[in-house]
Amino acid sequence: MKTHPNELFFxxxxxxxxxxxxxxxAYAITRHVNEFNFQKERLTSTAWRTLLNLLGLRAKDLLNRAHPEYQAKIAGHDFNDEDWINILINHPYMLKAPIAVKNNHAVLCKSPNDILKLG
Incomplete structure (x- = not known):
């Protein structure tokens, strides 16, 4: 699929x-923003793996450990990589920050200014 050179995935x-x-x-950087709102859309395990590879992170690195549901259901358990991916698929609201991707570079936006790393 062909994308615009300034296209940003959020x-x-x-x-x-x-x-x-x-x-x-994101909209200040480019007009070409594709939004993926986790309240409306779910990513597949392949999509999550792609994002994790671009970020250079593990699935559990994306989760907000202070989230009450993380504390109640996940903390203290030993999960394998596939389990962590399934947690992301089923509980994306526990992400610690949004993810932005542009030109095969990704950043976990812990602060709004982090998105500027994508240029």
């Missing part, structure tokens, strides 16, 4: 920290 849970500000920054 993956977020609206209730996550800084999503609104980071989303606004």
């Amino acid at each position: 993956y977020y849970a609206p209730e996550s920290n800084g999503s609104k500000q980071t989303r606004a920054m």
